Amino acid sequence: MPRYGQTISIKKALIRTVILITAFCLFLSVSVSTYLDIAKQRTITINKLTTYADIIAFNAQVSLLFDDENTENKRLIAFRAVKEIKNIHIYKIDDFTNETSFFTSYNAPNTPPIPVKINKIKAPFTPESIGNHIDVIRPIMFEGIIQGYVYIRGDLSALNAYIKDKLIIDISVAFSVLIVVFILSLRIQRQLSNPIERLSTLVQGVSKNKNYDIRAPHVNVLELNQLSHSLNVLFSRTQAQLERQKKDEQEIRLLNQNLEEKVNLRTIALKEANQELLNTLERMHQYQNQIVENEKMASLGQMVAGVAHEVNTPIGLGVTGSTLLKDKLTEIKSAFDNKTLTSKQLSRFIDDGIENLELVYRSLNRAAELISSFKQVDVNQDTESYLMININDLINEVLLSMKKDINLNQHQIIIECPESLYIQSKAEPLRQILENLIENSLIHAFDEITSGIITIKVVIDEGQCQINYTDNGKGVPRNIRNRIFDPFVTTRRGEGGSGLGMHLVYNLVTQAIKGRITLNNTSSTGVNFIITFPIDGRI
Amino acid sequence: MMKAINLFLNNALFIAMFCSLFLISKSTYAENITKVRSAFIFKISKFMTFPPPTLNNMKLCFFNEKKGPEKFLFSKKSLKSQTPPISIVFFDDIEKIMELNHSCNIIYLNENIQSKIDKQWINKISSKVVVIGETLEFLDLGGLVALIQKGNKVRIFINKAKLSQSQVKIESRLLALVKFHPQ
Numbered sequence: 114m115p116r117y118g119q120t121i122s123i124k125k126a127l128i129r130t131v132i133l134i135t136a137f138c139l140f141l142s143v144s145v146s147t148y149l150d151i152a153k154q155r156t157i158t159i160n161k162l163t164t165y166a167d168i169i170a171f172n173a174q175v176s177l178l179f180d181d182e183n184t185e186n187k188r189l190i191a192f193r194a195v196k197e198i199k200n201i202h203i204y205k206i207d208d209f210t211n212e213t214s215f216f217t218s219y220n221a222p223n224t225p226p227i228p229v230k231i232n233k234i235k236a237p238f239t240p241e242s243i244g245n246h247i248d249v250i251r252p253i254m255f256e257g258i259i260q261g262y263v264y265i266r267g268d269l270s271a272l273n274a275y276i277k278d279k280l281i282i283d284i285s286v287a288f289s290v291l292i293v294v295f296i297l298s299l300r301i302q303r304q305l306s307n308p309i310e311r312l313s314t315l316v317q318g319v320s321k322n323k324n325y326d327i328r329a330p331h332v333n334v335l336e337l338n339q340l341s342h343s344l345n346v347l348f349s350r351t352q353a354q355l356e357r358q359k360k361d362e363q364e365i366r367l368l369n370q371n372l373e374e375k376v377n378l379r380t381i382a383l384k385e386a387n388q389e390l391l392n393t394l395e396r397m398h399q400y401q402n403q404i405v406e407n408e409k410m411a412s413l414g415q416m417v418a419g420v421a422h423e424v425n426t427p428i429g430l431g432v433t434g435s436t437l438l439k440d441k442l443t444e445i446k447s448a449f450d451n452k453t454l455t456s457k458q459l460s461r462f463i464d465d466g467i468e469n470l471e472l473v474y475r476s477l478n479r480a481a482e483l484i485s486s487f488k489q490v491d492v493n494q495d496t497e498s499y500l501m502i503n504i505n506d507l508i509n510e511v512l513l514s515m516k517k518d519i520n521l522n523q524h525q526i527i528i529e530c531p532e533s534l535y536i537q538s539k540a541e542p543l544r545q546i547l548e549n550l551i552e553n554s555l556i557h558a559f560d561e562i563t564s565g566i567i568t569i570k571v572v573i574d575e576g577q578c579q580i581n582y583t584d585n586g587k588g589v590p591r592n593i594r595n596r597i598f599d600p601f602v603t604t605r606r607g608e609g610g611s612g613l614g615m616h617l618v619y620n621l622v623t624q625a626i627k628g629r630i631t632l633n634n635t636s637s638t639g640v641n642f643i644i645t646f647p648i649d650g651r652i
Numbered sequence: 653m654m655k656a657i658n659l660f661l662n663n664a665l666f667i668a669m670f671c672s673l674f675l676i677s678k679s680t681y682a683e684n685i686t687k688v689r690s691a692f693i694f695k696i697s698k699f700m701t702f703p704p705p706t707l708n709n710m711k712l713c714f715f716n717e718k719k720g721p722e723k724f725l726f727s728k729k730s731l732k733s734q735t736p737p738i739s740i741v742f743f744d745d746i747e748k749i750m751e752l753n754h755s756c757n758i759i760y761l762n763e764n765i766q767s768k769i770d771k772q773w774i775n776k777i778s779s780k781v782v783v784i785g786e787t788l789e790f791l792d793l794g795g796l797v798a799l800i801q802k803g804n805k806v807r808i809f810i811n812k813a814k815l816s817q818s819q820v821k822i823e824s825r826l827l828a829l830v831k832f833h834p835q
Contacts, residue, residue: 176829179692208691
C-alpha cells in the first residue's frame with residue numbers, strides 16, 4: 114500500500130511558495146543591504162571622527178610644544194559646529210618627566226564633562242564604540258615624536274537614528290512588497306486553480322454519472338488546455354472502449370450460456386462414466402478376492418500335493434513292507450496249519466519279517482520326521498523375547514556348533530563384523546537362519562568343491578542391521594531363483610531334501626525378527642542373500 | 653629676658669629651616685623656568701625659516717655664562733632643528749656684532765646681558781638673525797622675541813614691528829600662539 118504525504122491544494126501551495134520565496138529574498142536583501150549600509154555609515158562616522166582627531170592633533174602640536182592650553186582651548190571651541198563630537202581631551206607628555214597628563218578639553222553644549230581617559234591611551238589606537246558613543250584616540254606627533262594624545266568621544270545617536278529609520282523604511286517596503294506579491298499570487302492562483310477546479314468537477318461528474326459524452330471546455334492556460342484536450346481524448350476513447358466492452362460482454366454471456374450447457378452435458382456423461390468405473394472397480398475387487406481365494410486354494414493344493422508327495426514315499430514303502438509281511442504271514446500260517454512248515458521256511462520267514470519290519474519302521478520314521486519338519490515351518494509358535502545380543506559372538510557360536518560339518522572339507526568362513534556390535538533382537542531365530550544358510554551352502558553349493566568360501570558381513574545402517582551372506586558355490590539354478598523361498602522347492606528331491614530350508618529362513622526373517630531377505634540375482638557365481646532387520650526389535 | 657632669648661633661639665631654628673626650604677624651592681623653581689626657556693628656544697627654531705645663505709648648522713648663540721638655558725642646551729649634543737643640527741656657540745664680548753651676525757641664527761640674551769645693551773646694539777644685529785630676550789623691555793628696545801615668565805609658565809612675545817622688518821619667516825602656527833608687543 115503506497116504511503117501518501119499530506120495533501121495540499123494548489124492555491125495554498127502556490128501562495129505559500131511565492132510568499133515564502135519573496136519573504137526570504139526580501140529578508141536576505143534587506144538584511145544584506147542594511148548590514149552593508151550600517152557598516153558603511155559606521156565606517157564613514159569613524160573615519161570622520163578619526164580625521165577630526167588627526168586635524169586636532171596636528172593643530173595641537175604647537176600648543177603642546179609651547180604649553181599653551183588657552184590657545185588650544187579656544188581652537189577646540191571651533192568644533193562646536195561638528196555635531197558628532199561630544200567631548201575632546203588633549204593629553205600632554207611632559208618633556209622632562211615623560212609622564213602623560215591632562216592638557217585641555219572641550220565639551221559640546223549640553224554635554225557633561227567626562228573623566229580623564231589616560232588609562233585608555235594605548236596603541237594601536239583603534240576606535241572603540243561603547244553604547245551610544247565611540248571613542249577615538251590619536252597620537253599628537255611632531256617630527257616623529259609623540260608629544261601627546263587627542264581623545265574624541267563621538268556621538269553615535271545620529272547613526273543609530275539613521276539605522277532605525279532605515280530599518281523601518283526597509284521593513285515597510287518589504288511588507289508592502291509582500292502584500293503586492295500576495296495579491297499578484299492570488300490572481301495567478303485563480304487563473305490556474307479555477308480551470309483546474311472546473312476540470313476536476315467535470316471529471317468527478319463523469320466518474321459519478323458514467324457519462325462520457327461530456328467534453329472539457331477550452332482554457333486560456335496552455336498546459337491546462339492540453340490537459341482538457343487529453344481528457345476529451347480519454348473520454349472519447351473510454352466511451353468507445355465501453356461500447357466495445359458492452360458488445361464483448363454480450364458475446365461472453367452468450368458463450369457462457371453455451372459453455373454451461375456443454376458443461377452440464379459433459380458432467381452428466383462424466384457421472385455415467387464414473388458410475389461405470391465404480392461398478393468395474395467393484396467387479397475387479399470381486400475378481401481379486403476370487404483370485405486370492407483361488408491362489409490360496411492352489412497354494413494349499415500345491416502344499417498338500419507337496420506334503421502328500423513327500424509323505425507318500427515312506428508310507429508307500431511302509432504299506433509295501435507290511436503287505437509283504439502280511440503275505441508272508443499268510444504263507445507261514447497256511448504251512449503251519451498244513452503242518453508243512455519247515456524250519457528253513459520259518460527261518461526265511463523270520464529273516465524276511467525282520468527285513469520288512471525294518472522297512473516299515475524306517476518308512477514310518479521318515480514320515481514322522483517329515484511331519485515334524487512341516488511343523489517347524491510355522492514359526493508363529495516362537496515365543497522368545499527380545500534380548501541384547503552380541504552378533505559377532507552369536508555367529509561364532511553357530512560356527513562352533515557346526516564345526517564338525519564345516520571341517521569335513523577345507524571350507525573357509527570369513528566374518529566381517531564389529532566385535533562390540535550389540536543389537537536387540539531374538540537370538541534363536543538368528544541362529545536358525547545362519548545354520549540353515551550355512552547348511553545349504555555346505556550341502557548344495559559346495560557339493561562339488563572342497564574349499565568353498567563363505568563371507569558373513571554385518572553392518573549397521575540407519576537403525577537397521579544388514580547381514581550380507583555370500584558363498585562362492587555353484588549358486589541357485591535360474592529356474593528356481595524366483596521361487597527360492599517357496600516351500601518344497603528343492604534341487605534334491607528324493608535325495609533327502611525337503612525344500613523347506615529357505616522357506617523356514619524366509620519365515621524366520623520376516624516373522625520372527627521382523628526383517629526382510631532378498632536374493633541378489635546380479636551375482637554371477639554363488640549366492641548372495643541380504644538380510645535386513647531392526648536392531649532395536651521394533652519395526 | 654632669658655625667656656625671650658630662648659624663644660628667639662627656638663624660632664630661629666624654625667626660621668632658618670623655613671628660609672632654607674624657601675631658598676631651595678625658589679632655586680628649583682628658577683631652574684625649571686630656565687629649562688622651559690631652553691626648550692622654548694629649541695622649539696622656536698623649528699618654526700623659523702632663515703633666509704639664504706643658510707648655514708650648515710643652526711647656530712644658537714649665548715654669552716658665556718653657562719647658567720641659563722645654554723647650560724641645558726649645551727648638554728644636549730644631538731639636538732636638531734628641522735634638518736640641520738643645532739650647535740651652541742658662546743661669545744664673551746657683546747661688541748663683536750659683526751661676528752655675531754655672521755655666526756648666529758638665534759642670539760639669546762638673558763636679563764644680565766640685556767642690561768648691557770641698548771637700542772643701537774640691537775639695530776646693528778642683522779635682520780636675518782633672531783634675537784631673543786627675557787623681558788618686555790627688550791622688545792621695547794627693538795628685540796624680536798621675548799620669553800617672558802607668566803606665573804609658572806613661559807609665554808612668547810613678539811615685536812610685531814620688528815617681525816615685519818625681519819627676513820626670518822615664523823610659521824603661522826607659532827604666531828597663533830604668541831602675544832604681540834606692543835598690542
